[in-house]
Amino acid sequence: MSPSATLTHTLATSLARHADHSFGLMGNGNAHLIESLAEAGVSYTAVRHEAGTVAAADAYSRVSGKLAIATTTYGAGFTNTLTALAEAAQARTPMLVVVGDAPSSGPRPWDVDQEMLAAALGVRTHMLTVTNIERTVERAVSYAQRFRRPVVLGIPYDLVTAPAVAPAQPESNVPAGGIDLNDPAVLAALSASVADTAVPAPATPRSEPIAGLAAHQLEAAVLALLEAERPLILAGRGAHVSGAAAELGRVADALGALTSSTALARGIFPEQQFDLGITGGFGQIPAMEVLHEADVVLVVGASLNQFTMRFGDLFSAGTTVIRIDSEQVSPPKSNHPITHLLLQGDARATLATMLGALEAAEPHSAGWRTRVAGLEAGGALRVRDTGADANAEGLCADGRLDPRAVAARIGELLPEDRHVTTDGGHFIGWANMYWPVASPERMIMVGTAYQTIGLGFPTVAGVAAAAPGTTAVLSTGDGGGLMALADLETAIRTSPSTVIVVWNDGAYGAEVHLYGVMGLDEGPMLIPDVDFAGVSAALGAQGVQVRTLADLDALGAWTAAGAQGTIVLDCRVSRSVVAEYQREIQRVNGLDVPEA
Numbered sequence: 264m265s266p267s268a269t270l271t272h273t274l275a276t277s278l279a280r281h282a283d284h285s286f287g288l289m290g291n292g293n294a295h296l297i298e299s300l301a302e303a304g305v306s307y308t309a310v311r312h313e314a315g316t317v318a319a320a321d322a323y324s325r326v327s328g329k330l331a332i333a334t335t336t337y338g339a340g341f342t343n344t345l346t347a348l349a350e351a352a353q354a355r356t357p358m359l360v361v362v363g364d365a366p367s368s369g370p371r372p373w374d375v376d377q378e379m380l381a382a383a384l385g386v387r388t389h390m391l392t393v394t395n396i397e398r399t400v401e402r403a404v405s406y407a408q409r410f411r412r413p414v415v416l417g418i419p420y421d422l423v424t425a426p427a428v429a430p431a432q433p434e435s436n437v438p439a440g441g442i443d444l445n446d447p448a449v450l451a452a453l454s455a456s457v458a459d460t461a462v463p464a465p466a467t468p469r470s471e472p473i474a475g476l477a478a479h480q481l482e483a484a485v486l487a488l489l490e491a492e493r494p495l496i497l498a499g500r501g502a503h504v505s506g507a508a509a510e511l512g513r514v515a516d517a518l519g520a521l522t523s524s525t526a527l528a529r530g531i532f533p534e535q536q537f538d539l540g541i542t543g544g545f546g547q548i549p550a551m552e553v554l555h556e557a558d559v560v561l562v563v564g565a566s567l568n569q570f571t572m573r574f575g576d577l578f579s580a581g582t583t584v585i586r587i588d589s590e591q592v593s594p595p596k597s598n599h600p601i602t603h604l605l606l607q608g609d610a611r612a613t614l615a616t617m618l619g620a621l622e623a624a625e626p627h628s629a630g631w632r633t634r635v636a637g638l639e640a641g642g643a644l645r646v647r648d649t650g651a652d653a654n655a656e657g658l659c660a661d662g663r664l665d666p667r668a669v670a671a672r673i674g675e676l677l678p679e680d681r682h683v684t685t686d687g688g689h690f691i692g693w694a695n696m697y698w699p700v701a702s703p704e705r706m707i708m709v710g711t712a713y714q715t716i717g718l719g720f721p722t723v724a725g726v727a728a729a730a731p732g733t734t735a736v737l738s739t740g741d742g743g744g745l746m747a748l749a750d751l752e753t754a755i756r757t758s759p760s761t762v763i764v765v766w767n768d769g770a771y772g773a774e775v776h777l778y779g780v781m782g783l784d785e786g787p788m789l790i791p792d793v794d795f796a797g798v799s800a801a802l803g804a805q806g807v808q809v810r811t812l813a814d815l816d817a818l819g820a821w822t823a824a825g826a827q828g829t830i831v832l833d834c835r836v837s838r839s840v841v842a843e844y845q846r847e848i849q850r851v852n853g854l855d856v857p858e859a
Contacts, residue, residue, distance in 0.1 A: 283329070285305050317358070323729045397430075484585045488561060491631075496560075501610055577595075591605070666834070669836060678762075682704075684708075685711075686710050686737070690772065717747045760827055765832065
């Protein structure tokens with residue numbers, strides 16, 4: 264360590280060993296850090312709202328699989344990150360959030376207890392001092408990667424430019440039989456220890472199956488799969504994170520099983536010809552009816568949340584559900600009695616352990632997959648509803664576009680090499696249902712884990728940094744778009760090839776389709792029509808108001824011309840069309856909803 268190295272310089276050098284990109288908004292607490300990160304070779308992308316620093320880093324990490332750095336100043340800068348930080352924590356996204364903090368001498372009137380705020384979200388904080396900086400960074404990185412969580416690193420304001428102290432040598436002045444509480448290094452170590460205990464560690468993920476599984480649990484699981492008449496494999500994001508795609512394909516082939524995935528694992532199976540698509544409310548009803556017939560379902564790395572489970576109706580009575588998960592998970596909430604068997608361990612390692620027995624067994628039938636009709640191209644399980652109530656121009660009775668027709672047409676016109684990111688809102692199903700992606704990391708949903716909106720625009724910057732050379736496609740709504748409007752400029756500035764689709768229904772659609780149906784006054788749920796095309800054009804994009812399907816020809820021309828720059832499609836869609844997953848929410852809330 265150079266004798267003149269400051270805390271911030273040493274911190275940036277240490278961070279550069281683990282991350283190559285940062286997203287930030289500069290303020291008093293992190294100005295020196297941003298300068299030092301650039302000197303250390305860490306690329307920097309500026310965003311326009313502090314929430315965007317975390318949202319962009321979140322998207323970057325999901326696409327690239329690498330750590331990213333989000334950085335803001337203290338106080339208001341940090342509190343502005345909290346919603347995006349909660350989303351990252353819920354979504355299990357590892358990242359480093361490096362922020363300014365109160366001086367070590369005590370808080371000022373505008374300081375808050377940032378460590379406690381982070382702890383309330385389940386996020387651990389490491390407070391930096393002038394000693395043991397490299398060790399603190401290593402511990403933060405190890406925790407983030409091992410538990411797949413964001414970690415906060417706090418920089419006390421009065422220590423930003425303070426000289427860093429070299430690590431203490433083994434020889435010390437510690438009195439025999441005790442410790443010297445006047446030693447700054449000791450105090451720093453104690454402080455770090457206290458910070459480390461602020462948030463209990465999650466259950467330790469296992470890198471391989473529990474040793475005791477081989478004797479009875481694995482045997483029982485393999486036997487159930489081999490005896491299944493209608494086996495199905497359902498993969499989630501955990502299977503993708505584990506790198507288990509090849510093993511999933513081999514297991515499916517050995518069993519003659521059908522396959523399906525959650526929204527965040529789309530495209531994980533090597534063979535798509537026997538795949539039913541997304542499971543749950545984003546899936547096709549005929550495909551979900553087939554899935555409901557499965558007698559044994561192998562679930563790999565999927566949380567089986569209420570949306571995947573179709574609020575308890577996914578599995579039929581008597582289904583055996585075999586779960587492979589790195590953590591101890593409870594049986595899913597099912598409206599029908601099921602048998603639940605958990606194999607706790609890493610997805611790839613557990614599947615590899617099972618494969619020998621599965622592939623060695625004599626198949627007792629040709630496989631369920633060969634007996635299911637409608638899987639062929641153009642078959643009943645492949646055709647998407649594009650709006651039976653719409654006319655030839657895709658218009659509904661109210662004169663606005665059917666979002667299903669719009670989504671289907673956009674899917675035909677998008678550049679093939681693309682990454683899709685979505686904000687939260689009623690529209691979240693359209694991208695998943697109508698825009699295919701080549702592999703799971705090409706679909707990023709930032710907002711759904713924490714059920715929030717308004718994080719869409721800054722995710723474009725994260726995608727652009729993580730996957731340069733591809734087209735970033737954002738799906739957002741008018742409500743979430745207005746909430747994140749500052750970072751529309753970020754999206755336009757940072758991504759060389761971007762398609763932004765604004766589902767502009769003049770409302771907070773999810774609220775209209777729940778509370779409006781309940782009879783509440785829709786006034787607070789409505790939004791006057793906003794000209795997103797005009798706003799985008801003012802910021803340097805090509806803005807297109809889409810009022811008919813023919814208006815989408817502009818996207819085809821943009822793609823044909825090389826897909827350069829940003830095109831914003833301001834799609835005026837009808838509130839009369841309710842997504843199927845939203846209908847499930849309506850039914851769960853006791854509303855009498857007619858079939859679509």
